[in-house]
Amino acid sequence: MHMIQIGKHDHVGSFLRTDAIKDARKAYINDELTAEALRHVEDVEIEKLVKKQIDLGIKAITDGEFRRSWFMHDFFWGLEGVSFEAVEKGYDFVGQTTRAESFKVTDKISFGNHEMVNDLKFLADVVEKYGDGSQFAKYTIPAPTMFFQRVISEKEKEIYPNIEVLAADLIKVYQDAIQAFYDAGCRYLQFDECILSALDDPKLASIMENFTGLKLTDTTNLFVRVIKESLKNKPEDMIVATHMCKGNYKSAYLYTSGYETVSTYFDELGYDVYLLEYDDERSGGFEPLANIKNEDTQVVLGVVTSKTPELEDAHAMKEKVKAASEYFPLERLVISPQCGFASTEEGNSLSEEEQWGKMEHIIKLSNEIW
Template sequence: MSSLKLRPPFRVEHVGSLVRPRELYEQRTLVEQGKAKREDLLAAEDAAVQHVVKLQRDLGLGTITDGEMRREVFFEGVFDKLEGMTDLPHRPMSEFKSYIPHVKLMAGMGFTELPSYYCSGKIKRTVPFYVDHFKALKSVVPPEDVSRIKVNMCPPTWIHQRHGSELTYDPAVYHSDDEYFDDLGIAYRAEIKELYDLGCRNIQLDDPTFCYFCNDDMINGMEAAGVDHEALLNTYIRAINLCTQDRPGQDLNIGLHMCRGNFTGGIHFAEGGYHRIAVKLFNSVDVDTFYLEYDNERAGDFSPLKYLPLNKVAVLGIVTTKSPKLEDAQALKARIHEAAEFVANGVPRRSKEAALNQLCISPQCGFASTWQGNPVTEEDEKAKLRLLLEVAKEVW
């Protein structure tokens, strides 16, 4: 397990994706309409990255991302790059697990197929996932800020959670989930090592899977289907730990963002507090930082934070990206102190000061997990980030 030297590095972070500037949005629209080619996006993406880097630096945010300007959707860039994965752009809904919250929602919306992948051969990382993105971002960031760059990547669980063991990989290639995730772990570790060698010190896995285990509807659906959800949760924890083991350096911070859904227009998929998974999650997942969604009542209360170990940081996502309405600063400060009380009185007990030192704040998710974005403008985005910064200055 990692041994984080509790900094925590930055009191305020944004989770990753940012609202696309108008020029990039319009160019992406043309590509989607077939009126432009993918390569026509490159200049607009380069300009958008420079724009959002300036935005983050001007605001004074701790970490800097490229806002996922080069992605269509947050999970793009891993499974589409791996050798052994077959692209299935029209996979029928019958091959998706109907109890998965976002699958259930999309089926209800009338979708009969979704794009996905199938593992038809041995998994190998023959090309990087995000190395080129990191290099491009590094080129527009002052040398002293390179250590602040954060790279977001989708989790190793993404395909498996939607299709299960029987429809994720060819049984002639992998005989078990362990074998499948073993090779995925090798691929992720190679990516992390290359990013680290280039100067990356912050990596965040964006994973809606764990919050799905907090959702009663999914748990009931799994039990009805004869799926052992506790065993599967253990499998997914192991999958993350395979990616994060053998850190290339102790100064590498790896975070896990657990999302309840942040689809186009700010649609959520899952509900339920962290109570069901908190003990196992906080104590068994080998990451340094947990990004937790706490922007509304669907997330439950802060009581699961009593299980936060002494060597972990929790980033409280207490400002929503799903609405332009600006939160009340005093209410946010009260919520931070409420969370700190649960941490302080947890297992083991610690001082309130020590508990606050284990907390940071952020929006609950990105402002644009898909390129179309949430129902917020760039000005709304900046107002919410400024609010978080003002609150952090007063609390810490």
């Protein structure tokens, strides 16, 4: 069995929602459109998006997360034992506050008959329809640690009296998810991570200690174990990657944290690919890449920002890659945007044309570097 080759350029997954998607979702929320009609619009727009990616020369093809409102909540809402929750206040980003939506545990959690498996099947079929065989479907879901970013209700405390019991069921959810997506044809699955990647930020560290009831070191060890166990039975010919983020909402960020601490766990975690933000000084230097000793691991450098429309200077980007190659082999480096273009349906502060300009810029840079 052989893994697919992701090439020298990649992307995090989400793209700006088209006007047709926005209008259809608004109509659906206002009871002016049925769920079936909404899905038809999504199908049409995803087909267009797939063709656009293929035409640009992208190999890892996503559905842009067009069927989702949030990069993470929708996946959790689809689990057995989890439901939507309206909360008093959204997440406080730097200069922005999100919609006041979250998720809550109402029963023992399980992967169940998750609708996103069907979403992946649709994507894979469309990629096969329009591709030449060199492209492949890439699917994104939140990392298991993202399940800990919420408020615990009294009802949940009855269901899960301690964090270890919850962790055991969460691991099973992700083991089942990996197998279900694999059986549906997925060979490139990405876990989007905003917790383990930012625990050096004191604000997040405090939140996570309160959630787990553990000290930071024990909390970190718990999170590492949950990921390791989730990946334990991963099929050999399936890539499971992680995008390590510090928040992305309407071009605003949430945390400031380098990779000094988390990189010491990279070999232990078991991911095949690490997509790392490196678009500004918040992410620190490239020195932590030297902590990766596994010779099969690839690193995707997010050197081009998805938050602003301006194209980065090509020479400066090449110099960044050169600097990174002092700590990690150039042949196992890849470049991409630093994050998705629309981690939530609101999207970042740039146009669709500017978004595609960013992707073209990345592809051109990768061709010149390698």
